[in-house]
Amino acid sequence: MSSILITGGLGFIGTSCAEFFLKKKFNVTIIDNNRRSVPSNLKNKKLKILNYDIRNEVFIKKINKKFDIVLHLAAINGTKNFYKYPFEVLDVSTKGIINIIKLCEKLKINKLLIASSSEVYSTPSKIPTTEKERILIPDIMNPRFSYSGGKIISELYGIHSMNKKIKNIIIFRPHNVYGPNMGGDHVIPEIINKILTSIKNKNYKITIQGNGLQKRSFIFIDDFLNALYLVIKKGNNEIINIGTNDLITIKKLIKNILKHFPNFKFKITFDNKNPIGGTLIRNPDIKKIKKYGFQKKISIDEGVNKTILWYKKNYR
Numbered sequence: 478m479s480s481i482l483i484t485g486g487l488g489f490i491g492t493s494c495a496e497f498f499l500k501k502k503f504n505v506t507i508i509d510n511n512r513r514s515v516p517s518n519l520k521n522k523k524l525k526i527l528n529y530d531i532r533n534e535v536f537i538k539k540i541n542k543k544f545d546i547v548l549h550l551a552a553i554n555g556t557k558n559f560y561k562y563p564f565e566v567l568d569v570s571t572k573g574i575i576n577i578i579k580l581c582e583k584l585k586i587n588k589l590l591i592a593s594s595s596e597v598y599s600t601p602s603k604i605p606t607t608e609k610e611r612i613l614i615p616d617i618m619n620p621r622f623s624y625s626g627g628k629i630i631s632e633l634y635g636i637h638s639m640n641k642k643i644k645n646i647i648i649f650r651p652h653n654v655y656g657p658n659m660g661g662d663h664v665i666p667e668i669i670n671k672i673l674t675s676i677k678n679k680n681y682k683i684t685i686q687g688n689g690l691q692k693r694s695f696i697f698i699d700d701f702l703n704a705l706y707l708v709i710k711k712g713n714n715e716i717i718n719i720g721t722n723d724l725i726t727i728k729k730l731i732k733n734i735l736k737h738f739p740n741f742k743f744k745i746t747f748d749n750k751n752p753i754g755g756t757l758i759r760n761p762d763i764k765k766i767k768k769y770g771f772q773k774k775i776s777i778d779e780g781v782n783k784t785i786l787w788y789k790k791n792y793r
């Protein structure tokens with residue numbers, strides 16, 4: 478029987494991972510302090526939820542059971558939070574990675590996966606962006622970079638623990654994962670919620686932050702899970718991008734989302750205030766993950782449709 482420990486397991490990706498591994502008959506243990514968890518009906522006799530703050534090393538003493546895999550996801554995600562709570566963002570990343578490595582060493586864990594982010598590339602020098610791209614913090618005074626700073630520190634700890642007490646450490650860099658139940662802090666749910674609110678208020682006016690010209694490539698959660706599973710099975714002491722190459726501007730994305738509300742006519746305004754430190758284009762080179770057999774199955778239209786259906790049903 479295989480077992481996995483998921484930190485941040487009550488968040489968007491964590492909940493989906495827990496469901497995915499429970500379906501594969503894994504024993505799943507979650508550490509999460511509910512800082513930004515999403516609603517879920519996670520219940521299973523093979524599931525254990527531990528309410529620890531990853532920053533507090535008490536949990537290292539308390540956990541004595543060995544796991545086959547440790548998946549470290551705990552972080553404070555969501556761009557607004559980087560500007561609002563930079564200290565906490567950095568604190569969770571840095572203390573979190575130190576404590577999780579200590580736990581893995583104590584338990585003699587063979588496989589540790591560390592969630593990094595496409596944000597570490599800041600504004601990449603090459604598109605599509607390979608894992609060899611330089612990573613950087615362009616402005617140390619900008620609170621936005623608390624997040625990528627924390628991820629870079631996590632990567633460094635991961636890299637310099639490789640081939641030591643933990644046999645296999647894999648750092649993965651997700652690029653814009655989306656899907657149902659992802660909270661309200663990311664671009665796709667933010668747009669959908671604004672549309673639903675404007676319908677509720679009957680004013681049909683929507684203001685979008687920025688100028689809509691940024692380009693992103695999104696990956697639907699089911700495709701992300703399949704990619705992550707390939708990385709877990711085949712990855713070996715490495716850094717790997719997880720994403721797709723389907724570039725889309727935010728303007729086009731909004732158009733696609735609006736197609737799902739054909740009975741309404743909306744007035745869309747862009748406030749032209751792009752967040753300082755944001756980047757125009759993000760598109761990963763995914764040759765490595767493709768070599769492991771990854772193929773995207775869900776188109777942006779299909780994924781957006783599934784996401785809208787969930788947000789319509791759960792809108793309050």
Ligand SMILES: NC(=O)c1ccc[n+]([C@@H]2O[C@H](COP(=O)([O-])OP(=O)(O)OC[C@H]3O[C@@H](n4cnc5c(N)ncnc54)[C@H](O)[C@@H]3O)[C@@H](O)[C@H]2O)c1
Nearest residue numbers: 485487488489490510511512513514530531550551552654
């Ligand atoms: N969603 C994406 O598109 C994306 C992109 C790049 C990187 N990532 C990374 O993937 C991971 C998962 O992302 P997500 O979208 O599920 O984020 P999320 O915010 O939905 O989940 C993070 C979870 O961590 C928990 N957490 C926060 N602080 C904690 C602490 N001190 N102790 C214990 N738990 C704590 C939160 O309660 C939450 O449940 C994160 O590391 C994130 O940085 C996600």
